[in-house]
Amino acid sequence: MFDPSIGGTAVIVTCLVFAAVGVWHARRTAAQQSLDDYLTARNSIGTGLSVATLVATLAGGWILSSPALVGYFFGPAAILGYCLGQAAPMWLFPLVGNRVRALHPRATTLSDAVGARYGRPVRLLVSLLGIFYMGVYLAAELTVIAQSLNAVIGWALLPAAALVALATVAYAAWGGVRTAIAVDRLQIGLIVVLLGLVTWLLVAGLGGSPTAKTPAENLAWTALGWENAACLVLGIAASNLFDNSFWARIFACRDAATVRRSFTLAGLSIGLLLIPASLIGLWAAGTVPADANPAALPVTLLMLVAPAWSVLVFLVLALILAMSTVSALFNGLVGVLTSDATAFGAPTNGRTLRLARLGTVVVAIPAVGVATLGKDATYLFFVANLVCAAAVVPVFLGLWASRLTGAWVLTAFAVAVTAGAAWFPADILGATWLEVPGGQRFITSYLLALGLSSAIAVVGAVVGAVVGRRR
Numbered sequence: 001m002f003d004p005s006i007g008g009t010a011v012i013v014t015c016l017v018f019a020a021v022g023v024w025h026a027r028r029t030a031a032q033q034s035l036d037d038y039l040t041a042r043n044s045i046g047t048g049l050s051v052a053t054l055v056a057t058l059a060g061g062w063i064l065s066s067p068a069l070v071g072y073f074f075g076p077a078a079i080l081g082y083c084l085g086q087a088a089p090m091w092l093f094p095l096v097g098n099r100v101r102a103l104h105p106r107a108t109t110l111s112d113a114v115g116a117r118y119g120r121p122v123r124l125l126v127s128l129l130g131i132f133y134m135g136v137y138l139a140a141e142l143t144v145i146a147q148s149l150n151a152v153i154g155w156a157l158l159p160a161a162a163l164v165a166l167a168t169v170a171y172a173a174w175g176g177v178r179t180a181i182a183v184d185r186l187q188i189g190l191i192v193v194l195l196g197l198v199t200w201l202l203v204a205g206l207g208g209s210p211t212a213k214t215p216a217e218n219l220a221w222t223a224l225g226w227e228n229a230a231c232l233v234l235g236i237a238a239s240n241l242f243d244n245s246f247w248a249r250i251f252a253c254r255d256a257a258t259v260r261r262s263f264t265l266a267g268l269s270i271g272l273l274l275i276p277a278s279l280i281g282l283w284a285a286g287t288v289p290a291d292a293n294p295a296a297l298p299v300t301l302l303m304l305v306a307p308a309w310s311v312l313v314f315l316v317l318a319l320i321l322a323m324s325t326v327s328a329l330f331n332g333l334v335g336v337l338t339s340d341a342t343a344f345g346a347p348t349n350g351r352t353l354r355l356a357r358l359g360t361v362v363v364a365i366p367a368v369g370v371a372t373l374g375k376d377a378t379y380l381f382f383v384a385n386l387v388c389a390a391a392v393v394p395v396f397l398g399l400w401a402s403r404l405t406g407a408w409v410l411t412a413f414a415v416a417v418t419a420g421a422a423w424f425p426a427d428i429l430g431a432t433w434l435e436v437p438g439g440q441r442f443i444t445s446y447l448l449a450l451g452l453s454s455a456i457a458v459v460g461a462v463v464g465a466v467v468g469r470r471r
Contacts, residue, residue: 002308007153007315014319015167018183022171022327026179035342035353038176039108039335040251049185050253050262051269053328056184057245058086058270059191060137060325061144061318063277068297070232071281074225075218079278081229083271088233089240090267094260096241097250099399101259109339110247117398118406123343125413129391130242130336133384135367137243138329140381142371144295145322151296152315161371164322165364172327173360177248177335180327187324192273194317198302198310199276205305206283213286227443234446235385238392245332295376334359382442386424390416390449394457403464404457412456420449 036042045053070078104113110130115123142161149160171179203210211219240246253259277298284297292300302310338346338356346352394412398404423445 002152002303002311004153007312008155010312010315011149011153011155011163011319014316015163015323018187018320018323019167019170021186022168022175022179022183025182026171026175029178030175033176033178033353035338035356036106036108037178038353038356039331039338040248041176041178041181042251043254044178045181045252045258046254047258047261047265049181050249050258051265052188053181053184053252054090054246054249054262054266055269055273056188056191056324057249057328058090058266058325059188059273059321060141061148061322062140063195063274063321064148064298064314064318065144065295067274067278068281068284069294070228071278072218072285072294072297073281074228075220075222076282077221077225078228078232079275079281081226081232082278083274084229085232085234085236086274087267087271088237089246090263090270092237092241093246093250093263096396096399097247097259097263098256100247101250101256103399108251109244109335110242111244111336112339112343113399114395115343118409120343122395122406122409123340125391125410126242126395127336127340129384129388130244131333133239133242133388134244134329134333134336136377136380136384138326138333138363138367139370140377141322141326141329142367143374143377145318146371147295147374148299148315148318151293152299152311157374158368158372161368164319164326165368168323168326169330169361169364172330173357176356177252177331180331181249181252183327184324187320190320191317191324194313194320195273195276197313198298198317199280201306201310201313202280202283202301205302206287210279210283214282215286218282218285227441231385231442231446234389234450235382235442238388238446238450239381239385241392241396242388243332244335245328248328248332248335330360330363333363337363382424385442386420386445386449387417389446390420390453393450393454394460397454397457397461401457401461401464403468404461405464408457408460408464412453412460415456416449416453419452420445423448 067082070082100107100113104116107113111123111127114126142165145164146157146160149155150157171183250259253262280298280301284301287304288297288300299311299314302314334356337359338352342352391413394409398409423440425440425442
């Protein structure tokens with residue numbers, strides 16, 4: 001029988017250990033930090049460390065819930081989509097990231113590069129997209145870990161979320177991106193080992209044949225599964241390209257070759273990590289009671305088939321996953337806010353650096369507040385996917401199409417979001433708010449937003465080129 005008091009002690013110790021490691025590193029480096037070093041750790045890390053921090057940033061607490069849910073409800077096709085969806089942006093970043101590094105070598109965020117290319121209105125759009133996506137992601141991470149601690153050891157949501165946020169802020173606010181990357185190096189090794197151990201415990205607990213009790217319909221490659229796979233690939237790829245925690249790591253890479261190698265390997269690595277996390281959903285079907293909490297499939301399955309101490313392993317793994325992603329999101333959000341402040345007139349001096357550190361603490365407060373509500377953020381992720389899908393091609397096309405103007409980018413975005421919203425389900429239960437041909441579906445909404453914005457952006461680039469030649 002699992003003892004919650006032992007679990008609570010393990011949670012506190014884990015948080016204190018990583019907070020202490022991070023604070024120790026920040027104390028060694030923070031005194032000599034410039035604002036740029038705090039936000040980007042520019043040109044300082046090689047391939048190995050870059051892969052480690054990218055996978056740690058990607059592999060949040062969500063991998064212990066969302067992939068299993070996808071596998072449980074939509075089968076192997078959706079599992080494939082989830083793996084490819086997380087890998088796809090990592091394989092796109094070398095293309096767009098190295099282009100930004102070449103054109104804007106002193107940029108600290110994507111917003112800096114976009115502002116220099118299109119002007120302030122498009123910069124503001126990109127900043128808002130990034131803040132919205134990272135804010136939803138941050139609140140979701142703290143919600144997931146708080147709910148996990150509530151389910152396993154009985155902690156209330158507020159102290160659970162506050163402890164994780166406080167332990168992470170302790171080093172993320174002081175040392176910035178450089179310290180977060182240093183802590184990621186330790187965390188990713190533990191993540192791989194502990195996830196492997198959880199997987200082995202489940203397979204052994206299920207008699208070495210984890211899908212023996214899985215109903216045939218859960219193992220089928222269905223049309224609905226493929227549709228969800230397409231949604232995951234499109235939505236995740238578009239949204240992650242606006243996530244500043246990844247852009248900070250683009251700038252932290254030593255050179256363009258490091259960006260190519262590390263992001264390519266990170267995409268492959270996260271895809272492989274997601275395979276066992278997703279398969280847990282298939283293994284749970286037929287074993288976990290039908291009335292069990294779907295969001296807690298992995299830990300419920302562990303409690304049913306594995307030794308009691310395996311829950312302790314799960315708790316520590318969940319904490320490390322959450323802290324690695326939360327630290328990156330804290331720094332990513334503050335990076336956007338700080339770069340925008342300096343772009344609109346704030347000085348790039350020690351006072352701004354101190355405000356950036358304070359801003360990390362401030363960002364944590366509403367995130368903890370939202371986490372205590374215990375609400376599912378899935379629908380907000382779908383909304384973020386839609387708006388990012390409507391912006392991704394127009395924004396990044398201009399890195400190569402020099403005649404594409406900010407007015408065309410904003411027009412493409414506005415038209416695409418409006419059209420995509422018409423086919424966007426009003427809630428995750430599929431309720432409709434507008435009668436459209438075929439009804440509201442996420443895949444239709446995403447494809448329409450992506451296709452329309454791409455077409456308008458291409459027209460804008462061609463028109464700009466023709467007008468430019470005539471002049």
